[in-house]
Amino acid sequence: MARRELIGADELPIPLSTGEFQLLCVLIKHPGIVLSRDQLLEFTRGKEAEVFDRSIDNQVSRLRKKIEVDPKKPTLIQTVWGGGYKFAAEVESL
16 A cells, blocks of 8 residues: 555556545455445545545446456445445455
C-alpha cells in the first residue's frame, strides 16, 4: 500500500485510479466488515460526498475487473444485499 501499487499473479503492475486505490485501501483496512455505500463514500471522499452518489458502485465494478478471477462471481469484494460491500479475503499485516 505504501507504494500505491498492485501486482498481478503474472507479476505485472495493475494500474489503479486514485478512487480505486482509496476504495481498496478502505476495504483492506476493514476485512470481513460490511461497509455501506455511505460509509465507503465518507471514507474515500470525506463529508462532502453526496449521499445518493452511486460512484462507489462504479468503482467497485472497475476494481473487481482488475482483481477478481471472475468479476461476475466475485470472491474478494462481495456485495451484501441491503448492506453494502465487504472485503472477504484474509488480510495479513507486513
